[in-house]
Amino acid sequence: MSRNDEIEELAEFVAGEHWHGSQVDPCHVASGSGLTFSFGHYEDYFDGLLECRAHRFHVYLNIDRHGSDCSARMRFSFAHELGHFFLDWHRHALEHGIPAHGSSADFQSSLAIEHEADLFAANLLLPKDKLKAAAHRHIDAAEIQRLAVLFGTSLSATAIRCALLDLSSLIVMGWTAQGRRWCWSSARYRPFGNKAFKNISALVRDSNTWHALNSPYSTQIAAPAKGTTLSAWFPAINAGSLHDDVLLEECICLGRYGALTILRPY
Template sequence: MLRKREVELSELAESIANYYCPEGLVDPAVIAKKIDIPYSYGDYGDAFDGLIEQENGSFHIFINNRNNFADHPRSRFTFAHELGHYFIDEHRQALLKGKTPSHPSFTNFSSKNPVELEADHFAASLLLPESRVKNDCFKKRFNFKLISDLSSKYQTSVTATVLKLMTIDKHPIMLVCSESGRVKWFKYSHDFPFKWLKKPQGVVPRNTLAGAYFSSKEKFDDELPITANDWFENVWDRDISRQFFEKCIYSDRHNFVLSIIWEN
């Protein structure tokens, strides 16, 4: 997404958060009520995480909470994402014209569809309004504790929290999501110094914390120092000594690791 668009959507989401939920937690259900959009929670199987429907100019939002309760960070994010399809002008116009008759959305952050990426970015910015987050980060050292403090305060997943932090230039960050030894997707902030993961492409490098999990199921509770060379390709000699940290979040059930990487 272009930086200009990112800023535009972030400002839109923040103005909505400040207008409807000026104090405390941003609650997508409160916003939906205030703008008269009915919504339903239900078990919709694997069909979607969230859906917004439009008929004769009226909207309805569906949230799949088969695995979660309504206040779960995942349900909150899905709800905020669907609100994005309503509040972002181009998305609402497309819905009104019937261009997107049913719009199943998945909250897995891996969509390549630009419309979905915009709604994801809107959702992260709605739940984590930029100036509130900036205030919380003020003069704080960047580490995993900051991320987990923010995600409990704002009731957002670590992934959503990091995605928001990536756009506020607090600190250069990279996120790598891998499964069964393969990189599923990665994202980095505009100011992250390296853009290419180590070759062979798509394989989690062995000398990383994620690599240790896939080769020997070893897990680390803490963030640990790594060098640029461990994760990245084309690292100049002068950059070899730059120290980075990696913190992993594991899911044994899915043989899945989320790596958060930042420079010391």
């Protein structure tokens, strides 16, 4: 069994133990595991942090970065810190004096332990079987929004999970004012990897994403889908070539967190 499989299996087991309605409550998981936690104001220092003192663990969660203690982003950060606790090699490192580190729930870290904690969080909050059972056959922006509400997860985490689980042919990208931060695809588009344009200036003018990133008053509303092509997003694809699929583009504005692009076959 690979390490990723091990992480997924453990997270789904923990989710099964604490599932209630259509969600898992990270507070419930922590309390049931002997962990203490607190929500505080830590400005911009971290999203969440797991500390070990005298073999006792405490999770610090930053309201300043998440707005409230029950927001979807907070739940993901909490689940990420639970990953650092439940994964033996993470917990043992903290017990043996490795300094606690602040985590960011933005799917950008290249550190293996951060990626592993994100993987644990995604599997805890959006378990594979439960998400597959709940999802409609075709995933679009509206369906991602519905699933995010159902599971109490962020739109970004939900969109990434739908793509990685191949629930539908899909490419999802996260943007901030600085450019594209991440890109994940279902199997059909995975060969193109994380190689989409990164610069906002490369975006097709009049695309939904361009409008979302250039509107100072964007709110969390998905505009109607627009026709586009794969080559408009991936520089390695030649326009008009066999690989240049015709797609539909939707974009969900994420307010101060940027925008989420959803591409699917036309």
